[in-house]
Amino acid sequence: xxxxxxxxxxxxxxxxxxxxxxxxxxxxxxxxxxxxxxxxxxxxxxxxxxxxxxxxxxxxxxxxxxxxxxxxxxxxxxxxxxxxxxxxxxxxxxxxxxxxxxxxxxxxxxxxxxxxxxxxxxxxxxxxxxxxxxxxxxxxxxxxxxxxxxxxxxxxxxxxxxxxxxxxxxxxxxxxxxxxxxxxxxxxxxxxxxxxxxxxxxxxxxxxxxxxxxxxxxxxxxxxxxxxxxxxxxxxxxxxxxxxxx
Amino acid sequence: xxxxxxxxxxxxxxxxxxxxxxxxxxxxxxxxxxxxxxxxxxxxxxxxxxxxxxxxxxxxxxxxxxxxxxxxxxxxxxxxxxxxxxxxxxxxxxxxxxxxxxxxxxxxxxxxxxxxxxxxxxxxxxxxxxxxxxxxxxxxxxxxxxxxxxxxxxxxxxxxxxxxxxxxxxxxxxxxxxxxxxxxxxxxxxxxxxxxxxxxxxxxxxxxxxxxxxxxxxxxxxxxxxxxxxxxxxxxxxxxxxxxxx
DNA sequence: ATCTTCCTTTTTGTATACCAGAATGAGACA
DNA sequence: TGTCTCATTCTGGTATACAAAAAGGAAGAT
Numbered sequence: 001x002x003x004x005x006x007x008x009x010x011x012x013x014x015x016x017x018x019x020x021x022x023x024x025x026x027x028x029x030x031x032x033x034x035x036x037x038x039x040x041x042x043x044x045x046x047x048x049x050x051x052x053x054x055x056x057x058x059x060x061x062x063x064x065x066x067x068x069x070x071x072x073x074x075x076x077x078x079x080x081x082x083x084x085x086x087x088x089x090x091x092x093x094x095x096x097x098x099x100x101x102x103x104x105x106x107x108x109x110x111x112x113x114x115x116x117x118x119x120x121x122x123x124x125x126x127x128x129x130x131x132x133x134x135x136x137x138x139x140x141x142x143x144x145x146x147x148x149x150x151x152x153x154x155x156x157x158x159x160x161x162x163x164x165x166x167x168x169x170x171x172x173x174x175x176x177x178x179x180x181x182x183x184x185x186x187x188x189x190x191x192x193x194x195x196x197x198x199x200x201x202x203x204x205x206x207x208x209x210x211x212x213x214x215x216x217x218x219x220x221x222x223x224x225x226x227x228x229x230x231x232x233x234x235x236x237x238x239x240x241x242x243x244x245x246x
Numbered sequence: 247x248x249x250x251x252x253x254x255x256x257x258x259x260x261x262x263x264x265x266x267x268x269x270x271x272x273x274x275x276x277x278x279x280x281x282x283x284x285x286x287x288x289x290x291x292x293x294x295x296x297x298x299x300x301x302x303x304x305x306x307x308x309x310x311x312x313x314x315x316x317x318x319x320x321x322x323x324x325x326x327x328x329x330x331x332x333x334x335x336x337x338x339x340x341x342x343x344x345x346x347x348x349x350x351x352x353x354x355x356x357x358x359x360x361x362x363x364x365x366x367x368x369x370x371x372x373x374x375x376x377x378x379x380x381x382x383x384x385x386x387x388x389x390x391x392x393x394x395x396x397x398x399x400x401x402x403x404x405x406x407x408x409x410x411x412x413x414x415x416x417x418x419x420x421x422x423x424x425x426x427x428x429x430x431x432x433x434x435x436x437x438x439x440x441x442x443x444x445x446x447x448x449x450x451x452x453x454x455x456x457x458x459x460x461x462x463x464x465x466x467x468x469x470x471x472x473x474x475x476x477x478x479x480x481x482x483x484x485x486x487x488x489x490x491x492x
Numbered sequence: 493a494t495c496t497t498c499c500t501t502t503t504t505g506t507a508t509a510c511c512a513g514a515a516t517g518a519g520a521c522a
Numbered sequence: 523t524g525t526c527t528c529a530t531t532c533t534g535g536t537a538t539a540c541a542a543a544a545a546g547g548a549a550g551a552t
Contacts, residue, residue, distance in 0.1 A: 008312065010506065034532070045507045050533090054297065058304060060397075066254070067514045067533050082394040089339040093332075148328040151306075152398065256535065280503070291536045296504090313504055313543045 010044050015052040017042060022061050022072055023161050029074040033062060059158040075162070083159055084204050088197060090152065091137075095192045097144035099184045106143045107185060113139055114174075114181045121174035129170035134161055136177050140184070167206045176202065256290050261298040263288060268307050268318055269407050275320040279308060305404040321408070329405055330450050336398065337383075338442050341426065343390035345435045352389045353431060359385060360420075360427045367420035375416035380407055382423050386430070413452040422448065 018038070021027045038049045053070050056062045064070045102110070117132035137160065141153040164173075176199045183192040264284070267273045284295045299316050302308045310316045348356070363378035383406065387399040410419075422445045429438045 036532080046533095047506055047508095051297075051300065054300065060394075065515085065533095068516080069532065079393070082392045085343075085392055086339075086394045086398065089335050093335040097331075146328045146331055147325070148306075148332045152332070152401075155398075155401070282503075292504095293535060311544090314545075315503065 009048075011048040011051045011055075014038075014042055014044060014048045015055050018052055019056060019059070019061060019158060022056070023158065023165055025165070027072045029072050031072050033070040033072065035069075056158075059155060061158050061162070080163070080207065083156075083163065084200060087156070087160075088200050090149070090156070091200065092193050092196045094141050094144045094149055094153070095180065095184065095196050096189055097146060097149070098140045099187050099189045099192050101145045102143045102184055102187075106139070110136070110139050110143065110181060110184070114178050117170075117174040117177055121171040126170060129174060130161075130164050133164055133170060133173050133177065140180075143184075163203075163207060167203075169206060172202060172206070173199075256294040257297045257301075260284075260288055260290060260294045261301050264298055265302060265305070265307060265404060268302070269404065269411050271411070273318045275318050277318050279316040279318060281315075302404070305401060307404050307408070326409070326453065329402075329409065330446060333402070333406070334443060334446050336395075336402065337446065338439050340383075340387050340390045340395055340399070341430065341438045341442050342435055343392060343395070344386045345430045345433050345438050347391040348389045348430055348433075352385070356382070356385050356389065356427055356430070360424050363416075363420040363423055367417040372416055375420060376407075376410050379410055379416065379419050379423065386426075389430075409449075409453060413449075415452060418448060418452070419445075 018027075018033075027033070033053060035046050035049045035053070038053075039046045042049070053062055053064065057064045057070065061073055062070045063073045113132055113135045117129055117136060120128035120132055134157070138153065138157065141150050144150070164170075176195075180192070180195055180199065183195055264273075264279075273279070279299060281292045281295050281299070284299075285292050288295070299308055299310065303310045303316065307319055308316045309319045359378055359381045363375055363382060366372075366374035366378055380403065384399065384403065387396050390396070410416075422441075426438070426441055426445060429441055
C-alpha cells in the first residue's frame, strides 16, 4: 500500500501524495495540515512530512504559519491575477526560446503530446486532457533550453495544475496547443507571442467564468478584497527591510 | 552586527549564515557541505542544517546529490547565460509594473536606496554599494505589486547577489539605478524596457570581463543546439574539487 | 599497469522521543 | 460584553539510533 510506485524517498512520496490531494480538492482550501496527523495518515514519521510541507509551501499550495499548523492555500482572485500576470511573461519567453531552439527529436516528442491532448479532449477525457496539457507546457519549457526556466516552470507547475483543475472545458486548450505547436515547428518567433497571450487570455476567461459559479463557502473568514491590495498575511514573507542597520 | 537580532528561527539564522558564506566565497565552489560538520560548525543540530540546505538548493546556491553530501554550486558560463536570459524577462516585467503602480511612499523609499547606492559607490564602499543595489531591485519588485513576482524575486535574489559579487565596479550600477528610478518616477512604462535591458547588458559585460573562465561540463548530451553558443573552451581540468575543506 | 570486484567508511534518510515556546481556544472574571 | 488567564495543542529544535546508499580504497584479475 505504501510502496505505490517509482518514488525514491519517503519525502518524495509524501510530497506527491499531498500535492495531488490538494490539487484534486480532496484537501479543502483552508483546512488544517497538522504534522502529527499527516504522519499517521500517511504512515511515516514527522520528518518527511515537515519537508513535504516546506516544499509544497514553496510551490504555493500550502500556507505555513509560524509555530502553528499549516493550511491548504486559499487562492484569492488577486493570487490568480498575479499568477496570470507572471505567466504571461514567462510563457512568452519560453515559447519564443522553444521556437528558436527546438530540434527534430524534441519537436516530435512535442507533437505526440499535442496529438494525445486532442484525442483526449475529443473523447471527453478531462483527466487525460489535463495531463496532456500540463505535459505540453513542461516539454516546451524543456525545449527552451534554459535550465533556470525549467526550474521556475517546475515551481509554478503546481499552481498551473491547480489553474487547469479549475476549468473542465479542455477542448479549446488542446486546439490552442496545436496552434502553438505549429508556430514552434515553423520557428515563427515573431508571431508566437500573440498566440501565447491569446492562449492565456482565453484560458483566463474560462477560469473566471467557471470560478464565479463555484464560489466556495468561507472556511474561516470571508476575506473579500476587491481591491488590488492584499489585506491579510503581511506577517510571513521575508522582511524586506530588516537588516538595514546602516 | 552581522547576526542582527532579527533572526526568528535557527533555520533562518543558519540559512542566512550559509548563504552569506557561499556568496562571499568563504565556502569555495565544489566544496563539501556535510550536515554533521555544518551542525557542529554552527552549533545546531542536523535538522536546521537540512532545512537550510534544502532552501539554499532551491535558491541555486548548493547542489544536492541524493544520499550523499551536497556541494557549493559551481556556476558555469551556461548557468550565467541562463540567469541573464531569465532576468531580462523578469526584470523588464517588474520594472514596467513598478512604473505603473508606484505610489508616493514607495517611490520615496526607493529614492532613499538609490541615493545610498550612489553615495556608497562614490566613496568606494563596495559592500555597501552591493547591498544598496540588491535592495534597489528588491524594492522595485515589491512596488510591482505582484506577490508572486516578489516570491520569484526572492528565489532569484541569491543568484543575483552572487552575480553582483562577481564584479566590483559598482559605480555604473548605481548610476543606472538612478536612471531607472527616474523612469519609474515619471511612469515611463514605454521607455523603461530598453533601460532595463541596457542595464542588464552592461552589467553582463562587466561580469564576463571579470569572470575568469571556470567551466564545468553541461549535462551529458550532444548539443544539437546550433543557435546557441556558450563558449566551450577545453579545460574542465580535474577541478579543484574539495582540495581544501581546510 | 589498468580494470574489476568487494569491502569498509562515510553520510544521508528516516524514526522515535522529548522539550521549550508560541498560538489557540475556552473558561473565569470584571 | 469584553478581556485576562491558563491549559491545550502544535511547531521548531535537540538528541540519538539505525538502515541503506554512495564513495573511497584495497585486493585481486587481466
